[in-house]
Amino acid sequence: MDKKEFLSELEKSLSVLQEDELRDIVSEYEQHIDIKTEKGLTEAEAIADFGSLQELTAEILEAYHVRADYAEGTKRSRKKQGKNPGQDGPENFEKLREIGERGSLTLRGGMKRAGRLIISVFHWGWRQLRRPFVWFGCFVAKHNPWHEKTNEAEAEMLSASAEDMSAPGMRAEEHGEPERVRNSVEAIMTGAIRKRKGDKGMASGVMVRDRGKSAGEGIRAISRGISRIFRWGMEAVLWGIRLVWNGCWVMFSFFAGGFGLISLFGTGLLAVLLIEGYPLAGVMIGCMGLVLCMFSAAGLGLTLMWRKPAGEAVNGSGTEERTHNPEYGRRRIHKSGHRPGFETGKSFQETKGAEGQERKGNEQDA
Amino acid sequence: MNAQFKKGVLELIVLESVRQRDMYGYELVEEVSKVVNVNEGTIYPLLKRLTNEHYFETYLRESTEGPPRKYYHVTAAGILYRDSLEKEWTELSERVWKFLRQNMSGEKD
Numbered sequence: 001m002d003k004k005e006f007l008s009e010l011e012k013s014l015s016v017l018q019e020d021e022l023r024d025i026v027s028e029y030e031q032h033i034d035i036k037t038e039k040g041l042t043e044a045e046a047i048a049d050f051g052s053l054q055e056l057t058a059e060i061l062e063a064y065h066v067r068a069d070y071a072e073g074t075k076r077s078r079k080k081q082g083k084n085p086g087q088d089g090p091e092n093f094e095k096l097r098e099i100g101e102r103g104s105l106t107l108r109g110g111m112k113r114a115g116r117l118i119i120s121v122f123h124w125g126w127r128q129l130r131r132p133f134v135w136f137g138c139f140v141a142k143h144n145p146w147h148e149k150t151n152e153a154e155a156e157m158l159s160a161s162a163e164d165m166s167a168p169g170m171r172a173e174e175h176g177e178p179e180r181v182r183n184s185v186e187a188i189m190t191g192a193i194r195k196r197k198g199d200k201g202m203a204s205g206v207m208v209r210d211r212g213k214s215a216g217e218g219i220r221a222i223s224r225g226i227s228r229i230f231r232w233g234m235e236a237v238l239w240g241i242r243l244v245w246n247g248c249w250v251m252f253s254f255f256a257g258g259f260g261l262i263s264l265f266g267t268g269l270l271a272v273l274l275i276e277g278y279p280l281a282g283v284m285i286g287c288m289g290l291v292l293c294m295f296s297a298a299g300l301g302l303t304l305m306w307r308k309p310a311g312e313a314v315n316g317s318g319t320e321e322r323t324h325n326p327e328y329g330r331r332r333i334h335k336s337g338h339r340p341g342f343e344t345g346k347s348f349q350e351t352k353g354a355e356g357q358e359r360k361g362n363e364q365d366a
Numbered sequence: 367m368n369a370q371f372k373k374g375v376l377e378l379i380v381l382e383s384v385r386q387r388d389m390y391g392y393e394l395v396e397e398v399s400k401v402v403n404v405n406e407g408t409i410y411p412l413l414k415r416l417t418n419e420h421y422f423e424t425y426l427r428e429s430t431e432g433p434p435r436k437y438y439h440v441t442a443a444g445i446l447y448r449d450s451l452e453k454e455w456t457e458l459s460e461r462v463w464k465f466l467r468q469n470m471s472g473e474k475d
Contacts, residue, residue, distance in 0.1 A: 028391050028410050034432060035392045050407030059408055063415035277420050277441065 003033050003043045006053070013057040016066060025060060129234065133227040140219045242306045253301030260294030263287055372402050378455055380412060381440060381448035384422065390435040413438060421447050 001009075007026055014022050029050070036046035050056055061067070270284040376398070383389060383397045395409045416422045421444030426434040440448070 025410065025414065028436065029407075031433065031435065032392050032395070032406070032410075038431070049405070051405045056407040056411075059411040060414065063411040063418065277423065279420065 001044060001047055003030070003047070006033075006043075006047045009053055010057070013053065014060060016061070017064060021064070126234065129230070130227070133223065133230060137220065137223045137227065140216065140223055246305050249301045249305050253298040256294045256301060257298035260291050260298060263291040263294055267291055372404060375455065376402070376404065376408070376412060377416070378448065378451045380409070380416065381421065381444060381451065384438050384440045385445060385448060388437045388439045390427075390437050394438065416444065420444075 007030060010029060011022060011026055014025065017025070033043060033046045036049070037043055267284060267287040270280050270287055274280050274284055379398050379401050380394065383394060389397065391410060391413065394413070395404075395406050398404055398409060399406075413422065417424060417438070420441060422438045423441055424436050424438055427437050429435045
């Protein structure tokens with residue numbers, strides 16, 4: 001057996017070892033054979049001094065705490081499977097990656113579903129709590145003796161004002177006016193009705209009716225007040241719960257992050273000691289795991305914080321925003337960019353008047 | 367010499383040789399061969415094991431006669447291990463020697 005043959009045989013029989021270790025061992029034996037041949041021995045004689053290759057392999061593997069028959073066994077099993085050495089690694093890695101991705105997707109979906117469920121439970125609870133007060137308000141409104149009569153009068157006044165408003169250049173439908181604008185017009189008209197009613201207040205029957213109406217309104221106002229107080233109370237309780245919840249998670253994240261930093265520092269120290277030659281590889285890996293765990297926990301804590309829904313934020317990019325227009329006397333919602341007059345702060349009458357004049361001009365031109 | 371005897375004492379001889387001065391593989395094989403007749407192939411696995419267990423550390427040094435050679439240097443842990451092995455060896459050899467002398471004197475009486 002010559003040097004090349006011996007080294008290739010040795011390499012094959014030690015293929016279970018890592019690449020760099022294998023190269024290190026082979027180079028040692030190669031150097032040994034070279035020195036011996038320099039001193040006048042043949043390659044075959046130098047190799048014969050090593051003894052049996054099997055025994056040599058067994059001793060080398062024993063130095064690595066590997067069973068001598070393991071290399072043979074793995075060779076056989078690979079032949080059976082028809083795989084080359086090194087193929088298992090990437091396959092297993094791919095499988096692990098797939099499993100990890102699937103797990104993370106499932107976890108993310110589960111978290112989303114759980115979040116939605118919690119929110120829906122809160123909404124349901126809030127509706128249930130409000131229900132008796134809403135019912136009470138409706139009950140009071142329904143059993144008001146003057147309710148039907150006032151409604152009839154209001155309907156008359158509304159129809160009269162609606163005729164005025166349906167004059168050419170004043171009709172909302174012609175310009176594709178949304179339903180909400182019509183509602184605001186109704187609100188203006190309701191104000192007008194109330195003014196007109198004040199003029200008739202001299203008649204005695206009307207006085208009695210007004211008294212009854214004011215009593216009904218008083219009860220309604222009380223119920224509305226109670227409802228509002230209850231709503232404020234609920235909001236305060238929710239605010240408190242959110243404060244405690246967020247506070248807890250912030251503290252948790254703070255401590256987890258701090259502990260993660262300490263672990264990172266410890267990992268650095270262990271790495272230095274490991275380079276120095278201390279057998280601390282296992283402890284260092286554990287410490288690195290701890291660092292990852294702590295930072296992940298800190299991240300999780302920050303994610304679990306209770307934030308306000310994004311829909312409440314005010315922005316100007318086409319999302320819904322709340323404005324208060326003093327001309328209409330009520331709070332209304334519009335989409336930014338749909339009505340130019342609203343951005344410039346013009347009132348409805350001003351906008352309508354300008355449009356009507358423009359149309360008249362166009363008709364005259366025609 | 368009995369192979370089991372050699373196997374037991376080989377570690378101590380290698381540790382003591384490297385403690386005296388840093389050596390490369392072939393040099394060490396020659397040094398050990400002066401004390402016990404040993405198969406050359408068995409020294410390298412032993413050196414590897416002692417290095418893996420942090421009793422030795424290695425470094426490369428340029429050689430005038432060929433490629434750079436890997437030298438072995440004993441660590442503090444290696445010296446402690448060598449001392450413990452020496453103590454065990456001394457105790458064992460003393461007991462065995464004592465036992466043998468007693469038997470020999472008994473036979474004479």
